Amino acid sequence: MKTKWGTCNPDNGSVWFNPELAKKNPRCLEYVVVHELTHLKERSHNERFVELMNEFLPDWRARQEELNTAPLADEEWR
Ligand SMILES: [Zn+2]
Numbered sequence: 001m002k003t004k005w006g007t008c009n010p011d012n013g014s015v016w017f018n019p020e021l022a023k024k025n026p027r028c029l030e031y032v033v034v035h036e037l038t039h040l041k042e043r044s045h046n047e048r049f050v051e052l053m054n055e056f057l058p059d060w061r062a063r064q065e066e067l068n069t070a071p072l073a074d075e076e077w078r
Contacts (some may be wrong), residue, residue: 003065010043015036015040
């Protein structure tokens with residue numbers, strides 16, 4: 001899984017994050033970290049993925065919204 005903010009390789013369990021995230025609100029950073037780690041359990045953005053996100057970070061949608069609307073965010077990130 002590769003996005004602007006993070007990359008996750010479930011095959012070897014590695015996770016990479018965009019250093020630009022350091023400029024973001026830690027709430028958003030935490031969301032991206034949890035998102036990528038959730039991909040280690042579920043590769044795609046399916047129902048199970050959403051369920052896991054709800055479990056790990058109940059307010060992840062608000063954080064996603066914040067990340068996408070924050071200054072410097074020039075593209076949508078899900
Ligand atoms: Zn993802």
